[in-house]
Each structure stands twice: as structure tokens, then as C-alpha cells.
Amino acid sequence: xxxxxxxxxxxxxxxxxxxxxxxxxxxxxxxxxxxxxxxxxxxxxxxxxxxxxxxxxxxxxxxxxxxxxxxxxxxxxxxxxxxxxxxxxxxxxxxxxxxxxxxxxxxxxxxxxxxxxxxxxxxxxxxxxxxxxxxxxxxxxxxxxxxxxxxxxxxxxxxxxxxxxxxxxxxxxxxxxxxxxxxxxxxxxxxxxxxxxxxxxxxxxxxxxxxxxxxxxxxxxxxxxxxxxxxxxxxxxxxxxxxxxxxxxxxxxxxxxxxxxxxxx
Amino acid sequence: xxxxxxxxxxxxxxxxxxxxxxxxxxxxxxxxxxxxxxxxxxxxxxxxxxxxxxxxxxxxxxxxxxxxxxxxxxxxxxxxxxxxxxxxxxxxxxxxxxxxxxxxxxxxxxxxxxxxxxxxxxxxxxxxxxxxxxxxxxxxxxxxxxxxxxxxxxxxxxxxxxxxxxxxxxxxxxxxxxxxxxxxxxxxxxxxxxxxxxxxxxxxxxxxxxxxxxxxxxxxxxxxxxxxxxxxxxxxxxxxxxxxxxxxxxxxxxxxxxxxxxxxxxxxxxxxxxxxxxxxxxxxxxxxxxxxxxxxxxxxxxxxxxxxxxxxxxxxxxxxxxxxxxxxxxxxxxxxxxxxxxxxxxxxx
Numbered sequence: 001x002x003x004x005x006x007x008x009x010x011x012x013x014x015x016x017x018x019x020x021x022x023x024x025x026x027x028x029x030x031x032x033x034x035x036x037x038x039x040x041x042x043x044x045x046x047x048x049x050x051x052x053x054x055x056x057x058x059x060x061x062x063x064x065x066x067x068x069x070x071x072x073x074x075x076x077x078x079x080x081x082x083x084x085x086x087x088x089x090x091x092x093x094x095x096x097x098x099x100x101x102x103x104x105x106x107x108x109x110x111x112x113x114x115x116x117x118x119x120x121x122x123x124x125x126x127x128x129x130x131x132x133x134x135x136x137x138x139x140x141x142x143x144x145x146x147x148x149x150x151x152x153x154x155x156x157x158x159x160x161x162x163x164x165x166x167x168x169x170x171x172x173x174x175x176x177x178x179x180x181x182x183x184x185x186x187x188x189x190x191x192x193x194x195x196x197x198x199x200x201x202x203x204x205x206x207x208x209x210x211x212x213x214x215x216x217x218x219x220x221x222x223x224x225x226x227x228x229x230x231x232x233x234x235x236x237x238x239x240x241x242x243x244x245x246x247x248x249x250x251x252x253x254x255x256x257x258x259x260x261x262x263x264x265x
Numbered sequence: 266x267x268x269x270x271x272x273x274x275x276x277x278x279x280x281x282x283x284x285x286x287x288x289x290x291x292x293x294x295x296x297x298x299x300x301x302x303x304x305x306x307x308x309x310x311x312x313x314x315x316x317x318x319x320x321x322x323x324x325x326x327x328x329x330x331x332x333x334x335x336x337x338x339x340x341x342x343x344x345x346x347x348x349x350x351x352x353x354x355x356x357x358x359x360x361x362x363x364x365x366x367x368x369x370x371x372x373x374x375x376x377x378x379x380x381x382x383x384x385x386x387x388x389x390x391x392x393x394x395x396x397x398x399x400x401x402x403x404x405x406x407x408x409x410x411x412x413x414x415x416x417x418x419x420x421x422x423x424x425x426x427x428x429x430x431x432x433x434x435x436x437x438x439x440x441x442x443x444x445x446x447x448x449x450x451x452x453x454x455x456x457x458x459x460x461x462x463x464x465x466x467x468x469x470x471x472x473x474x475x476x477x478x479x480x481x482x483x484x485x486x487x488x489x490x491x492x493x494x495x496x497x498x499x500x501x502x503x504x505x506x507x508x509x510x511x512x513x514x515x516x517x518x519x520x521x522x523x524x525x526x527x528x529x530x531x532x533x534x535x536x537x538x539x540x541x542x543x544x545x546x547x548x549x550x551x552x553x554x555x556x557x558x559x560x561x562x563x564x565x566x567x568x569x570x571x572x573x574x575x576x577x578x579x580x581x582x583x584x585x586x587x588x589x590x591x592x593x594x595x596x597x598x599x600x601x602x603x604x605x606x607x608x609x610x611x612x613x614x
Contacts, residue, residue, distance in 0.1 A: 170340060
């Protein structure tokens with residue numbers, strides 16, 4: 001007679017919890033996608049308002065991602081490669097925006113650009129951040145650069161400095177060894193970081209709301225559009241924005257999984 | 266000639282402490298020492314990625330202490346190859362040639378030439394991660410050698426390889442050294458691995474140079490207990506030495522009196538005898554050596570090729586005998602045996 005194994009309750013319970021959670025997320029996504037009439041949603045996608053939101057979201061998120069790259073890649077390299085006074089302090093502070101509620105970050109940015117001499121000076125040279133699309137870019141940048149920074153930092157940390165030593169012994173100077181060896185080796189992390197930063201930028205709401213406000217057809221990104229249309233009962237428009245955001249999240253998560261590799265968030 | 270003068274460098278975890286050394290052109294110089302002895306940081310200082318805290322490095326009389334790595338004509342090969350994963354084998358080998366004034370076809374020609382010498386010419390289009398360890402190491406050596414460096418630094422180049430590949434590559438290194446006549450500095454923690462390659466050897470420990478000499482010197486005439494232990498001189502006796510009535514050197518330790526062929530010195534307190542220089546026989550047999558001791562076998566370790574034995578008399582001796590004599594003597598644990606060694610095998614210092 002075949003012996004019957006004892007049921008492994010730990011295995012059964014933990015797997016069940018995971019399955020319930022997965023079902024919950026799938027149900028939510030399906031609900032958003034199917035509750036309203038798909039034909040109406042499809043139509044709403046081509047409404048001027050949603051079109052504007054898509055454009056504004058794309059432009060601001062691409063600008064803020066570029067800004068994140070320009071600032072984060074060099075800082076990440078420095079934090080991974082060099083020891084300097086105050087390094088751990090700098091590390092902690094640079095990660096802080098991750099933990100900070102975006103609304104709080106937004107208030108800080110609003111105070112900086114709206115209520116200081118520095119902000120006034122920037123405005124006087126034409127850089128107006130308060131209640132403008134430029135403000136959206138800065139808000140996205142401030143909230144999301146830690147993602148790029150952390151991914152690039154762990155990517156650089158995973159690349160032995162000995163590759164650069166070898167490159168230098170073969171004739172490279174510091175810049176050449178960085179450009180020919182370390183950066184190409186960091187390309188996966190770079191793609192993963194850029195995609196996650198961009199997708200977080202598209203979804204950024206709190207800080208952008210505080211700094212740039214929620215003005216229809218002016219500072220109306222996809223999340224702002226979702227919020228505005230939900231508040232005034234335009235369910236189809238709201239859902240359209242939501243569906244686009246879902247698609248973007250899923251695609252970026254997929255790309256991140258492919259390129260993320262050893263990169264840690 | 267490469268001269269290292271009083272070089273110190275502290276990297277926290279690893280350090281160099283006042284290392285001085287002269288290496289002749291074309292020499293095959295080996296540095297041995299345990300993990301953390303500061304071997305790699307010495308090489309990295311020579312290649313120029315660390316600048317010493319104090320001390321200087323001269324090459325042919327020119328001070329190169331502050332010269333950037335690219336201007337030194339010193340290249341380096343690491344144990345884990347450090348091949349650039351995003352480049353093909355060909356691009357890896359050609360990496361340094363970009364900074365030479367060469368045309369594309371000249372570069373391709375040079376790459377093919379060195380690849381043929383190292384028998385990797387069929388792998389040129391492959392990416393490094395598709396190669397075996399030995400092939401990767403050959404690629405790394407080609408990449409370093411193609412620049413015809415004045416000095417080639419090898420950081421444990423054989424340690425990551427399986428025994429068969431290691432033996433092949435060791436012979437290859439000997440051939441390359443003769444072919445290119447490059448000065449080679451080779452570091453390892455395994456002395457036997459490089460015994461046949463080395464012109465001279467430096468033993469390092471704790472960031473310091475402990476002893477420099479020919480491989481034979483290091484093996485038979487260690488100057489300290491550390492070196493003796495590190496190169497496998499397992500019988501290390503503490504005692505005193507004097508000259509007997511016949512004018513010969515005798516060493517007294519733990520109730521034993523042994524003869525040495527060394528000149529006696531009042532400061533000598535240590536005698537070493539290598540395990541493979543001790544012979545074993547039956548108690549009544551005649552051993553034609555000055556030193557003969559009766560003892561009991563404590564332990565037998567048969568590695569299939571030779572047999573290591575621990576024999577206990579007034580103290581414990583370790584010795585290595587070949588399988589034939591081991592089998593002829595029918596030795597077992599507890600057997601009483603006679604061990605013997607010539608006065609020449611007793612090194613005192």
C-alpha cells in the first residue's frame with residue numbers, strides 16, 4: 001500500500017496567500033478594463049483631453065528621465081567607486097526622496113520655487129516651475145531620481161574596478177576606461193533604471209499636484225487627468241487614463257525584468 | 266630593471282609595508298604568500314592604479330612612481346581574467362592597440378598572430394562567456410602580451426584552472442617567457458605551481474617582503490619559521506646549536522641531538538627538515554646517514570601517489586615516502602620504524 005504523505009501545511013498556507021494576492025490584483029485590473037464599455041473607452045482615448053494628457057505625460061516623463069540620467073549616473077559612479085568624507089550621509093540623503101511622501105516633496109518644491117529668492121530669480125530668467133509643465137518635470141525628477149541612482153549604484157558596484165585597472169594598463173585614461181569598459185558593461189542596469197524611472201515619472205501624481213497644480217489642458221498629465229475626471233464623474237475619461245497607465249506599468253515591469261538582472265532597487 | 270624602493274601603501278584591508286625589490290630584465294620573478302599578504306596590491310601599485318603612500322618605483326633608472334598606467338608599458342593578467350564581456354575575443358585582444366598608431370589591417374594581423382601563438386585563433390569571434398577557463402586565461406594573456414610590455418604581471422593566473430589545464434598553461438608560460446623575453450612577475454599562493462618557472466622568488470606576508478631568493482633557496486634554506494612552514498618544511502625544531510668535538514655542527518632540541526651540515530652560529534635556534542628528505546627503514550636496518558631515530562608510526566596518509574607518515578619519537582616527524590618503499594616495509598600504524606636523514610637535509614638558522 002502506498003504511504004500517504006502528511007500534508008505540508010506551511011507550504012499550502014503560504015502558497016494560498018500568494019495566490020489570493022495575485023487573484024486580487026488580476027481582479028482589480030480586469031475590473032478597471034471591463035467595467036465601462038470598451039468601445040466608449042476606445043473612443044475616449046482619442047478625445048482631445050486624453051490626447052493632451054498622453055502628450056504632456058510623455059514629454060514631461062522623458063524630460064525628467066533624461067534629467068535623472070544626467071544627474072544620477074555620475075553620482076552613482078562616485079558612490080560606487082570612491083570613498084569620501086560624508087559618503088554614508090550622502091547615500092542616506094539621496095535615498096530619502098524614496099521614503100518621503102510625494103506630497104511632502106511637492107510642498108518642499110513649492111516653497112523652494114514659490115517662496116524663496118532663488119525661486120524668484122529662476123522665474124526672472126524665465127524658469128517658472130510653479131503651476132507649469134516645467135514644475136511637473138522637476139517634481140517627477142525629484143521623486144524618481146533615487147530609482148535611477150540606486151539601480152546604477154548597485155550596477156556599478158557589481159562591476160569589479162579591476163576591469164578599469166586592466167583597461168588603464170592597456171592604454172586608457174580614466175575617461176576612456178569609463179566610456180569603453182564600465183559604461184558598456186553597465187548597459188543592462190542603465191536600461192532597467194531608465195525604464196523604471198520613466199514609468200514612475202509617467203505615474204507621478206502627488207509632488208506634481210502640489211507644484212504644478214491640476215489645471216485641465218495645462219498641467220494635465222495622465223494621473224492628473226484620472227484624478228480630475230474621477231472627481232467630476234467623467235468615468236470613461238478617467239478609466240481611459242487608468243488603462244493607459246496600467247499598460248505602461250506592465251510593459252515597463254516586463255522590460256525591467258529582462259534587463260534588471262543583478263540590479264537592485 | 267624594475268626597482269621598487271621602500272614602497273608602502275595602506276588600503277585598509279590590504280597593505281604594503283616598506284617593500285624593496287629589484288627585478289632584472291627578462292627575469293621570471295615569482296611572489297608567493299598567503300591570502301591577504303599584499304601580493305595583488307603590490308602588482309596594482311606597479312601597474313599604476315594605486316600610488317604608493319611612500320617609496321618610489323623606478324624602471325631602467327626612470328622614476329615612474331607617478332606615471333599613469335597607460336604610460337608604463339606594464340600590463341596585467343588577473344586570476345579571474347577580467348575579459349570585457351561586451352567585446353569579442355578579438356576585440357578584447359585588440360583593446361590596447363587602439364592607442365597605438367596602427368591601421369585596421371595591421372591590428373587584425375597582430376591579433377591573429379598572437380592568437381595563433383596561444384592557440385585561440387579559432388575563437389576570435391566568440392564572446393568571453395562562451396569560453397572555458399583556460400581559453401579565457403589565454404585570451405587575457407594575449408590581450409596583455411600583444412602590447413609587447415616591458416613587464417607582464419600575472420596575478421594567480423593558474424589558480425582558477427583545473428589540474429590538466431593548469432599544467433598545460435604552465436608549460437605555455439615558460440614558452441611565452443622564452444619567446445617574448447618579457448620580464449614576468451607572477452604571484453601565487455602555491456609554491457609548487459611555479460617552482461620550475463621561477464628564476465627568483467619573494468615570499469610575502471602581512472604586506473612585507475620576508476625572503477627573496479632562488480626557488481631552491483626558498484625551499485631548502487628558509488630564513489624564518491614562516492617561510493619554512495609556508496613552503497612545506499613541516500619538521501621545524503626549536504633548540505640550540507653548538508660544535509661537537511669533531512668540529513661538526515650539532516643541534517639539540519627536546520632531547521634529540523641531530524647533525525647539520527650548516528655552519529653553526531650562536532644565534533641559531535631553529536632547524537628545519539623537509540618531509541621528503543627523510544627516509545624510513547626497519548629498526549635494525551643500516552641507514553647511511555648521520556641522523557637516525559627510532560620511533561612509532563602515528564598516522565599514515567596515502568594520497569595514491571606517495572605516502573605521508575607521522576612518526577613519533579621524542580617529537581613528531583612528518584615524512585613523505587614513495588609507494589614502493591612503503592609497501593616493501595609493510596608499515597602499519599603503531600609499527601616501530603627507523604627514520605634517517607643526512608646532515609645536509611638539516612637547515613639551521
